[in-house]
Amino acid sequence: MKVRVAVFGASGYAGEELLRILLRHKNAEVAAITSRKSAGEPVSTVFPRFTGAPLVFCEPDVEAIASKCDAAILALPHGLATEYAIPLLNAGIKVFDISADFRLRSPEKYKEYYKADHPAPELLRKAVYGLPERYREQLRTADLVACAGCYPTSSILPTAPLLAAGLVSPKGIVVASCSGVTGAGRKVDLPYIFPECNESLKAYGVVGHRHLPEIEQEMAVAAGVPEMAINFIPHLAPMNRGINSTIVMDAMPGTTLEKIGEVYAQAYGSEQFVRILPPGRTSDTKYVFMTNTCEIGYNLDPHTNKVIVTSCIDNLTKGAAGQAVQCMNIRFGLDEAEGLL
Numbered sequence: 091m092k093v094r095v096a097v098f099g100a101s102g103y104a105g106e107e108l109l110r111i112l113l114r115h116k117n118a119e120v121a122a123i124t125s126r127k128s129a130g131e132p133v134s135t136v137f138p139r140f141t142g143a144p145l146v147f148c149e150p151d152v153e154a155i156a157s158k159c160d161a162a163i164l165a166l167p168h169g170l171a172t173e174y175a176i177p178l179l180n181a182g183i184k185v186f187d188i189s190a191d192f193r194l195r196s197p198e199k200y201k202e203y204y205k206a207d208h209p210a211p212e213l214l215r216k217a218v219y220g221l222p223e224r225y226r227e228q229l230r231t232a233d234l235v236a237c238a239g240c241y242p243t244s245s246i247l248p249t250a251p252l253l254a255a256g257l258v259s260p261k262g263i264v265v266a267s268c269s270g271v272t273g274a275g276r277k278v279d280l281p282y283i284f285p286e287c288n289e290s291l292k293a294y295g296v297v298g299h300r301h302l303p304e305i306e307q308e309m310a311v312a313a314g315v316p317e318m319a320i321n322f323i324p325h326l327a328p329m330n331r332g333i334n335s336t337i338v339m340d341a342m343p344g345t346t347l348e349k350i351g352e353v354y355a356q357a358y359g360s361e362q363f364v365r366i367l368p369p370g371r372t373s374d375t376k377y378v379f380m381t382n383t384c385e386i387g388y389n390l391d392p393h394t395n396k397v398i399v400t401s402c403i404d405n406l407t408k409g410a411a412g413q414a415v416q417c418m419n420i421r422f423g424l425d426e427a428e429g430l431l
């Protein structure tokens with residue numbers, strides 16, 4: 091079986107990574123790639139690495155594209171997904187949205203952080219959160235998948251099992267994350283040009299970043315509490331791709347390194363895309379570069395009684411395109427790792 095996949099926003103960074111994965115995927119066929127600026131151009135004009143692939147960018151014309159695909163992956167700037175998702179869903183296409191548009195369950199939180207009413211709150215209820223290690227069963231039947239964000243993926247995977255097992259307190263958690271510059275998209279904008287971000291490491295959005303409610307939402311589900319309040323401190327790091335999140339949590343009484351290791355082994359021992367390092371080690375973006383893996387290291391500091399975990403992903407793979415394809419593989423009953431190893 092070949093799933094016919096349309097990629098909306100294929101000329102961006104997430105789009106490029108989707109094409110890299112989908113072109114080697116045994117059970118997927120790229121049915122359409124969209125870009126307004128490059129419509130009519132062969133894919134190699136924008137990405138020479140795909141020279142030889144018989145793909146030409148087209149306008150994001152939903153009706154024309156819906157008739158020739160089974161799945162649509164939306165790699166568009168946030169705020170646009172609803173206008174594409176509704177007609178695609180009506181045409182029976184499975185939709186995998188890489189943007190943030192359907193990730194928050196609460197329309198009120200969406201309004202607070204995205205400064206607009208959600209255009210289709212009923213779709214927030216319908217969407218399944220696209221983080222396979224947490225929602226695999228629901229993904230098997232999902233029509234609309236809200237792929238987890240990049241910072242949230244790196245934050246939720248290492249914390250959820252510890253919160254669920256009661257090894258750490260849900261109060262007072264601090265997540266400090268560093269992202270490569272491709273996280274900001276393929277655009278020309280002063281803070282992201284080479285002289286500005288090279289040889290520089292800088293925090294931004296230290297209060298109220300738009301990924302904060304997404305991380306809190308999923309941590310609260312894991313902890314079994316109605317709401318959580320954490321600090322999320324993103325940084326722009328002078329590298330192209332990769333995210334490292336360092337997460338500091340209060341250990342609950344009786345928490346030991348051994349227990350943390352056991353909980354991780356139970357949660358992720360059979361997961362193909364989560365690597366738990368031996369106790370005392372820290373994760374490194376170098377070892378997840380261009381992979382769909384989340385690498386997690388864990389430590390316990392007896393001096394302050396804090397659990398300190400580090401977690402690395404490639405923002406474009408496990409943080410975006412790889413995650414979307416992993417969700418698509420699950421939804422279509424394919425080998426979950428197809429195209430991703």
Ligand SMILES: NC(=O)C1=CN([C@@H]2O[C@H](COP(=O)(O)OP(=O)(O)OC[C@H]3O[C@@H](n4cnc5c(N)ncnc54)[C@H](OP(=O)(O)O)[C@@H]3O)[C@@H](O)[C@H]2O)C=CC1
Nearest residue numbers: 099100101102103104125126127165166168189273275276
């Ligand atoms: N970069 C990352 O690490 C991650 C990104 N994401 C999310 O994935 C989405 C894509 O990100 P990224 O690839 O970085 O973004 P880019 O800016 O690199 O690419 C955006 C793509 O969308 C197209 N596009 C832009 N505006 C419109 C429009 N109004 N209508 C139709 N198409 C449009 C662009 O092509 P054209 O303008 O030619 O139409 C381009 O192909 C975003 O929502 C982002 O937040 C999620 C996780 C990680």
Ligand SMILES: CC(=O)N[C@@H](CCC(=O)OP(=O)(O)O)C(=O)O
Nearest residue numbers: 188189190239240269270273274
């Ligand atoms: C470095 C950088 O600018 N990162 C982006 C987040 C990356 C991203 O694409 O966010 P989504 O996962 O919500 O789509 C930011 O801070 O807004």
